[in-house]
Amino acid sequence: MRDIAFGQYYPADSVIHKLDSRIKLILVVVYVVGVFLVNSFISYIPVALFLLSTILLSKVSLIKVMKSIKGILFIIMFTSLLNIFFNKVDNVLWSWGFLVITDGGLKIAAKLALRLLLLVAGTSMLTFTTTPMGITDGLESIMKPLKLIKVPVHDIAITMSITLRFIPILIEEIDKIIMAQKARGASFDTGGLVKRIKAYLPVLIPLFVSAFRRADELALAMDARCYNATQNRTKLKELKCKKRDLIALFITTIYLILVITIPMFFPIILDFFSK
Amino acid sequence: MDNIIEINDVSVTYQKDSSVIHAISHLTLNIKRGSFVAILGRNGSGKSTLAKLLNASLLPDSGEIFVDGINTTNEERAFDIRSKVGMVFQNPDNQMVATIIEDDLAFGPENLGIPREEIRKRVDWALKTVGMYEHRMRATQKLSGGQKQRVAIAAVLAMSPEVLILDEATAMLDPRGRSEVMDTARKLNKEKNITVVLITHYMDEAVDVDEIVVLDSGCIATKGSPLEVFEQIDIIKNTGLEFPTATETSLKLRGLGYDIPVVLTDESLVEALCQLK
Numbered sequence: 001m002r003d004i005a006f007g008q009y010y011p012a013d014s015v016i017h018k019l020d021s022r023i024k025l026i027l028v029v030v031y032v033v034g035v036f037l038v039n040s041f042i043s044y045i046p047v048a049l050f051l052l053s054t055i056l057l058s059k060v061s062l063i064k065v066m067k068s069i070k071g072i073l074f075i076i077m078f079t080s081l082l083n084i085f086f087n088k089v090d091n092v093l094w095s096w097g098f099l100v101i102t103d104g105g106l107k108i109a110a111k112l113a114l115r116l117l118l119l120v121a122g123t124s125m126l127t128f129t130t131t132p133m134g135i136t137d138g139l140e141s142i143m144k145p146l147k148l149i150k151v152p153v154h155d156i157a158i159t160m161s162i163t164l165r166f167i168p169i170l171i172e173e174i175d176k177i178i179m180a181q182k183a184r185g186a187s188f189d190t191g192g193l194v195k196r197i198k199a200y201l202p203v204l205i206p207l208f209v210s211a212f213r214r215a216d217e218l219a220l221a222m223d224a225r226c227y228n229a230t231q232n233r234t235k236l237k238e239l240k241c242k243k244r245d246l247i248a249l250f251i252t253t254i255y256l257i258l259v260i261t262i263p264m265f266f267p268i269i270l271d272f273f274s275k
Numbered sequence: 276m277d278n279i280i281e282i283n284d285v286s287v288t289y290q291k292d293s294s295v296i297h298a299i300s301h302l303t304l305n306i307k308r309g310s311f312v313a314i315l316g317r318n319g320s321g322k323s324t325l326a327k328l329l330n331a332s333l334l335p336d337s338g339e340i341f342v343d344g345i346n347t348t349n350e351e352r353a354f355d356i357r358s359k360v361g362m363v364f365q366n367p368d369n370q371m372v373a374t375i376i377e378d379d380l381a382f383g384p385e386n387l388g389i390p391r392e393e394i395r396k397r398v399d400w401a402l403k404t405v406g407m408y409e410h411r412m413r414a415t416q417k418l419s420g421g422q423k424q425r426v427a428i429a430a431v432l433a434m435s436p437e438v439l440i441l442d443e444a445t446a447m448l449d450p451r452g453r454s455e456v457m458d459t460a461r462k463l464n465k466e467k468n469i470t471v472v473l474i475t476h477y478m479d480e481a482v483d484v485d486e487i488v489v490l491d492s493g494c495i496a497t498k499g500s501p502l503e504v505f506e507q508i509d510i511i512k513n514t515g516l517e518f519p520t521a522t523e524t525s526l527k528l529r530g531l532g533y534d535i536p537v538v539l540t541d542e543s544l545v546e547a548l549c550q551l552k
Contacts, residue, residue, distance in 0.1 A: 009374060011412060133378040158372070165374050168416050214369045221370035224330055224362040225383040225434065229354040232388045236381035236395065 008168070010128040015244060016058035017129045021138030023245040027252050028126045034259045035118050042266050044114055046258040051122050060128045068124040069117060076116050083109035127164070133237075136161035141239055154233065162218070173210060177203050279438055279470050280306040280329060285338030287324055287493075298324040299335070300493040306472065308437070311464045313473045313481035316490035317515040322474045325490070326442040329472070330360040343437060358387060361431030365443040367423035376418075376426055377402070377411040383434040394433075401432035404467070405459050421452025425459055432463070438470040439463060445475065453480070479519045482539040489514055506537050 011017075016024075031050065038044055055065055089104025127135070140157040147153050178188065181202055188199050287299040299321045306312055316322045327333035328340055331347040340347045342356045364370050373379040377398055384394040402408040405425040415423060424444055431439060441460060445453040457480055463469045473480065481487050487504040489496040491514040497507050505511065505522050518526065521544040528535050533551060538544045 009414065011414075131378060132374045161374075162372060165372070165415075169368050214366075217364060217366060217369040218372075220327075220332060221362070221364055222372065223332060224357055224364075225372075225430065226354050226357050226386040227382075229358075229386050230388040234385050234388050234391055234394065236378070236385060236391065236398065238391060 008127065009131050010060045010064055012059040012129075014057060014059040014129070016054060016125075018244065019129075019248055020239055020241050020245045021130050021134040022141050022239055023241065023248060024126055024130055025135070025138045025142060027248060028123055030252050030256055031122050032119065034256050035115055035122065037256075037259055038111075038115065040263045041111070043259050043262050044118070046255055046262060047118055050252075050255045051118060051125070054122075054125055058125065058129050060125070064128065065121055065124065068128075069120055072116065072120050076113050079116070080109040080113045083112055132161040132164040135164070137235060137237065137239060166214070169214075170207070170211065174203060174207060177206050277308045278305040279308040279343055280304075280472075281339075281341040282328075283339045283341075285328065285335040285340060287321075287328065287333065287336055297493045299328070301338075302493065302495060304488060304495065304498075306438075306470060307485075309464070309468045309470055310485045311461070311471045311473070312486045312488065313475060313484040314488045314490060315475065315478065315481055315514075315516055316496075317476060319492075320490040320514070321493040322490050323442060324493075326362065326440050326472075326474055329438070329440060330362055331356045354387075358383075358434050359436055360438045360440060361434060361436035362440045362442060363424065363427045363431060363444040365446050367420060367427055367447070370427055371415050371423070371430075374414050374416070376407065376413055376415055379415060379426065380430045380433045383430060387434065397433045397435065401429040404432060404463070405429040419452060420448045421455035424448065424452065424456045428456070428459055428463075436469065438472060440472045440474065442474045443476075445477065445480065453477075476516065478517055478522075482519050482522075489516070501539055502537070505539065 019027075031047075034050075035047055038047060055062065084101055084105050085099055087105035087108045088100055088102050089108070091103050092100055093103055093106070094101045130138070136157040139160065140153055143151070143153045143156070182188070186199060186202060188196065190196075191199070282302055282304045285299055285302045286297065288295050288297050290296075302321075302325070314322050314325065324333065328335060328347065329342065331342075331353045334348055343359055345352050345356055345359075347353075347356060371379045372382045380398045380401055381394055384397055389397070398411075399408065402411050405428055407422065407425055407429060410418070410422070415426060418426065427444070428439070428441075439460065441456070445456050448456065460471050460473065461483075464471045473484065475481065482501050484501060486498060487501055488498040489504060489510070496514050497504055497510045505518065508526060511518065517523075519539060521538050521541050525535055525538045525544055525547065529537070535547050535551065538547055
């Protein structure tokens with residue numbers, strides 16, 4: 001089976017794992033907002049520090065985090081390359097025909113790559129440290145006010161958790177179908193781009209058919225276990241805000257303040273040390 | 276005797292192209308409380324349709340079904356029936372909702388609105404009963420087929436059912452997984468007095484049940500104790516089922532003129548062979 005780390009739970013006994021899932025969801029949103037507020041390299045320092053300390057506290061192995069980034073490495077490289085060549089700012093460093101590299105372009109590309117890296121690594125920390133059921137319960141609890149305007153909050157939440165559960169199953173299925181098609185002489189790595197894309201059609205169709213069949217069986221099984229029997233659904237695991245959740249919230253607030261203010265204070269600090 | 280399930284003259288038909296197919300036709304059957312019943316039949320004999328009828332997933336076109344005295348057509352009590360009749364299906368992956376085992380077990384009781392402390396007790400009890408308690412925090416994905424089906428059985432147990440229906444629950448398992456599931460079902464039947472309805476096409480699984488019901492094109496071909504059923508050689512052959520290996524051997528030996536009884540298990544075959552002169 002292919003090892004897909006993104007969206008998978010990594011069981012460990014850590015403070016981050018124990019945090020209330022609602023708080024974790026809020027923290028991730030704040031973290032992402034922070035990443036997008038960054039506009040100079042210096043502001044990446046608090047972001048990176050925040051992420052690094054979260055990873056260390058969570059006891060998730062660094063290799064696992066790297067693997068989650070591996071999946072989007074291609075996208076990062078592709079977008080950075082485009083940004084290097086299409087941003088023509090400041091001094092020209094190198095040019096060949098229509099291809100021009102400027103130092104401004106390099107800076108923009110580097111910032112973008114960093115931003116994507118931090119974004120994916122940070123958000124995958126949520127799924128590493130929270131079970132899909134935890135995420136579901138957290139989302140449901142946060143979205144509770146929407147129930148008043150008749151939004152099926154619980155159904156949305158359970159759909160999400162089932163999606164996460166079926167990612168590895170469907171990936172396994174893709175591998176099986178590819179092997180079956182290969183055994184019948186299909187080729188996936190010869191020919192041009194169009195031919196290769198076409199070769200995946202006989203993989204996608206059986207995949208969809210089987211996904212529908214699975215959905216049908218799952219619906220039957222959920223019905224058999226009394227899904228929607230009562231409006232007053234109970235929960236095995238109660239969400240409780242504890243002291244550590246407040247501390248986490250406090251630290252994250254400091255993080256956001258640092259991200260915003262560091263570009264303003266940095267010249268002052270630099271000034272102070274140079275005296 | 277006290278019947279947990281009563282099926283009175285039930286028929287189910289459906290349209291396929293232009294012809295009408297009788298999935299179940301005029302079936303009458305009672306299942307005793309606390310018994311272990313096997314329903315045998317080849318593909319298309321109507322056995323899975325029968326399973327769906329028993330937990331009110333499917334309603335009969337004619338006739339009536341009572342589960343613990345409740346008519347399955349009574350829509351208001353459909354969930355009562357479903358909490359009394361637990362179902363385990365063929366594909367273990369397609370019946371689990373959560374990634375973590377104990378979360379999956381809690382799904383049923385949570386749906387019923389059972390208080391938190393009670394759910395905790397039930398989940399722990401169910402996991403211990405099927406021997407999966409040490410694994411409770413693990414991901415369902417990492418288990419073997421037999422373990423997954425035992426978790427699926429535990430998930431049903433957490434709803435404290437009266438009847439456990441295994442709908443081809445062993446069909447996708449290897450021999451070891453199959454015996455794990457069968458042992459668990461037998462234990463539940465004997466120790467917890469849960470009625471078990473085993474739907475299968477493996478004859479070998481049906482040798483030590485209380486009653487066998489053989490279905491063929493929606494009707495009961497024959498029923499009775501395993502010995503009574505397996506002695507009706509012609510009927511079994513006509514329904515396209517295969518005899519247990521020991522039974523098959525004893526039948527062939529009888530055909531060759533040896534004086535040997537029809538046996539069900541390997542042990543009794545050995546005994547019978549040793550007494551041959």
